Amino acid sequence: MQHIVDRRLAGKNKSIGNRERFLRRHKEQIREAVKRAIDGRGIRDVERGEDIHIPKKDLSEPVFGHGQGGVRETVHPGNQEYVQGDRIERPKGGAGGQGAGKGQAGDQGEGEDEFVFALSKEEFMQVFFEDLALPHLIRTQLAAVPEWKTHRAGYSSDGTPNNLHVVRSMRGALGRRIALGAGSRRELHDLQEELAQCRAAARPGDAVAEAQIQELLERISALRVRIERIPYLDPIDLRYRSRVRVPVPTSKAVMFCLMDVSGSMDEGRKELSKRFFILLYLFLTRHYEKIELVFIRHHTQAQEVDEQNFFHARETGGTVVSSALVLMEEIIRARYSPAEWNIYGAQASDGDNWHHDSGRCRELLNDKILPLCRYFAYVQVAEEEQNLWEEYAQLLGLHRHFAMRKATEAAQIYPVFRDLFKKEGAKAA
Numbered sequence: 001m002q003h004i005v006d007r008r009l010a011g012k013n014k015s016i017g018n019r020e021r022f023l024r025r026h027k028e029q030i031r032e033a034v035k036r037a038i039d040g041r042g043i044r045d046v047e048r049g050e051d052i053h054i055p056k057k058d059l060s061e062p063v064f065g066h067g068q069g070g071v072r073e074t075v076h077p078g079n080q081e082y083v084q085g086d087r088i089e090r091p092k093g094g095a096g097g098q099g100a101g102k103g104q105a106g107d108q109g110e111g112e113d114e115f116v117f118a119l120s121k122e123e124f125m126q127v128f129f130e131d132l133a134l135p136h137l138i139r140t141q142l143a144a145v146p147e148w149k150t151h152r153a154g155y156s157s158d159g160t161p162n163n164l165h166v167v168r169s170m171r172g173a174l175g176r177r178i179a180l181g182a183g184s185r186r187e188l189h190d191l192q193e194e195l196a197q198c199r200a201a202a203r204p205g206d207a208v209a210e211a212q213i214q215e216l217l218e219r220i221s222a223l224r225v226r227i228e229r230i231p232y233l234d235p236i237d238l239r240y241r242s243r244v245r246v247p248v249p250t251s252k253a254v255m256f257c258l259m260d261v262s263g264s265m266d267e268g269r270k271e272l273s274k275r276f277f278i279l280l281y282l283f284l285t286r287h288y289e290k291i292e293l294v295f296i297r298h299h300t301q302a303q304e305v306d307e308q309n310f311f312h313a314r315e316t317g318g319t320v321v322s323s324a325l326v327l328m329e330e331i332i333r334a335r336y337s338p339a340e341w342n343i344y345g346a347q348a349s350d351g352d353n354w355h356h357d358s359g360r361c362r363e364l365l366n367d368k369i370l371p372l373c374r375y376f377a378y379v380q381v382a383e384e385e386q387n388l389w390e391e392y393a394q395l396l397g398l399h400r401h402f403a404m405r406k407a408t409e410a411a412q413i414y415p416v417f418r419d420l421f422k423k424e425g426a427k428a429a
Contacts, residue, residue, distance in 0.1 A: 322360045
């Protein structure tokens with residue numbers, strides 16, 4: 001039998017295999033911690049790690065030991081509180097122990113500290129995707145870094161041979177040879193002129209003139225050798241095409257988040273809506289460099305708010321969904337031109353609406369909103385079908401970039417984006 005030992009090391013010399021086993025063993029505690037973290041974060045801050053706290057008692061492992069055997073009775077002197085068969089409680093802090101209670105520090109008893117470890121960004125996102133029941137292919141696409149492409153960025157003095165620019169290199173070599181040999185060539189030219197004058201003025205048998213001519217010839221020969229020693233092509237002359245990596249997305253997008261905050265939308269439905277918005281935001285961050293978020297809440301009237309008030313404010317009274325669609329169109333016309341922005345809409349509601357308003361909602365979507373959007377998704381966080389659902393259903397066959405689903409739990413959110421992933425080239429499960 002062959003045994004394979006995984007000795008791969010993660011950061012700070014931690015074993016990858018041991019870490020994966022630990023994550024599987026405490027999966028439920030980690031999932032609950034991720035859920036609490038998602039509830040407390042904003043949409044833009046979802047992609048980061050988290051510190052997970054696990055009680056020490058949950059980390060204990062079963063062990064086998066040998067008892068003393070037989071029936072034994074032990075008498076503790078000074079006992080005035082217990083009789084035979086009573087169970088003694090753990091000390092509550094103070095001088096007798098170091099538990100979770102208040103009191104002075106003691107030197108006895110068993111501690112109840114929590115074990116804390118850091119969950120990386122990738123591990124955090126994987127747990128989040130599991131809760132949403134995303135296919136593995138989609139998880140990989142969302143968890144991966146954005147794609148990059150290369151752009152030319154001038155020339156550099158180092159690179160690979162296939163990026164060598166011959167013309168630029170030869171131009172540099174020629175300039176270097178001219179710069180290094182200019183003085184020597186000028187001196188050589190002067191010596192040649194002087195040599196010609198000496199030969200013209202020299203008389204036969206003049207030893208001094210012959211010695212001067214010989215000296216000039218030696219100097220000319222030395223200069224020519226010096227000039228020839230200048231290399232024709234030096235490594236410092238080589239120039240390579242330089243390329244830099246830039247993110248593929250170069251356009252910008254705006255994501256409109258519309259949500260009903262009337263009395264019928266409790267905290268559970270708002271939490272489900274938040275996961276719906278987070279998933280769409282994560283998808284957009286992989287396709288666009290700049291993303292802006294616009295939060296519109298509504299009951300009988302709509303208003304643009306910040307993220308905190310969007311998810312935690314709760315109003316009473318009726319519901320008029322068309323007010324949010326009207327405000328969305330006004331904001332698009334005023335700030336986000338469809339010629340410059342890719343517009344996405346995400347609407348979450350329990351389906352409750354004033355019955356005279358649902359038909360107007362369908363008209364607004366069909367005539368005003370959908371012609372401006374690249375994609376609009378509606379999720380109903382309630383099972384009951386009401387008039388708003390019936391009106392929106394009429395738009396499914398008319399607009400390919402419109403999707404609607406029901407979601408009463410987190411695992412039902414992904415089908416809302418199934419068509420969107422298909423359009424981007426991914427095979428949805």
